[in-house]
Amino acid sequence: MLVSPNALVYAFLRGYFTGDGNIRGNGRSYMIEATTVSEQLANDLLFLLLKLGIVASCNLKKEWSGSISHRIQIFGAENFKRFAPAGFIDKKRNLMIQEYINNVAWARSNVFQISPKIESLLNEAFVSYPQNKTVGKNKVREALCLVDLNRQKYSDLWKLVEADIFWDVVKKIEGLPYDGFVYDVSVEPGQNFVAGFGGIFAHNSEKGIRKVFRRARQVAPSIVFFDEIDSIAGRRGAGSDSHVTERVVNQLLTELDGIEQNRNVVFMAATNRPDLMDPGLLRPGRIDKLIKIDAPDEKGRLLIFKVHTKNVNIAKSVSLGLLAKKTAGFSGADIEGLIREAALIALKENKMKPVPIESKHFEAALAKTKPSISQKVEEHYEEFEEHHSEFKPSYVG
Known part of the structure; x- marks a missing residue:
């Protein structure tokens, strides 16, 4: 449904909002609302609405039973106009949508956070302006018309008021930990x-x-x-x-x-x-390109050691460079296993008390751990390359 034509999206929303949604208001303002206990469904509904240009909000509500429901809410004449092609199955609620669209004063229901540049514009355009945190788009447009008709001084703000850009509140910013040595398959947006x-x-x-x-x-x-x-x-x-x-x-x-x-x-x-x-x-036409990714070299192994020992208590006397030299043929998983084995040896030696991992522990782990990329495996790869020599230009590594 997320990649379906708009006609199918409208039909889906019509059925969903008819069953689990409603429209209500007091004559001056109206709201279209649907409720679900599924967070995933709520996010999918927000995406589908946004695909049609409808900016909805999602609020959590604790029900009498103690469960949490997700309330999808649509406000504003512009959003109502874009929701109208979906609407409801029954005529009564569709008439309420049309009455609200026809009676309300037409304006973009959007506000901006007042940035230093917008504050400078407002102070230049008006003798006094309330010290609010937000300002309406139409007010910014009015200020621009007063002080920048040639659209040069505040060209970026002109673009802002004339574009379909909606602001939202950022509740949390979280940085993801860097995880090196992952071969990345990039997928463009929409794929x-x-x-x-x-x-x-x-x-x-x-x-x-x-x-x-x-x-x-x-x-x-x-x-x-x-x-x-x-x-x-x-x-x-x-x-x-x-x-x-x-x-x-x-x-x-x-x-x-x-x-x-x-x-x-x-x-x-x-x-x-x-x-x-x-x-x-x-055969050509099925798998057209073969890419060989070799085992990491000494420099690569050193970087892998640094990644996997970042949060491990190792003694200062341990030389990661020396370990990288001794682990020829080790893959990234092999190196991770080696570090884990060295940590277990250190724990057993000290009666399961956490202590720094020393060089002797790594030496003992090396005696137990063998590289997964053996000479025999390398020979398999070489034979495979020779047998499929027509793919040779496609090999990398």
């Missing part, structure tokens, strides 16, 4: 990322493949991403799973061949064992 779909034995089959791609086409433009693709699209005929793999791979190949019919769907997959994938997936 969708569809991740699918788990192992083939977790109630999944070729039906699950169809469902994922059907969903991707419905919300296109979209990206379909399969992690550990070798677990669901292994070589056909290589297992004893009652032909489950064959059916899943055949369905995946069918969907990939059909992607050309919808160019707004992009297929991506990741694997640590490309040699176990079915060769049919690697």
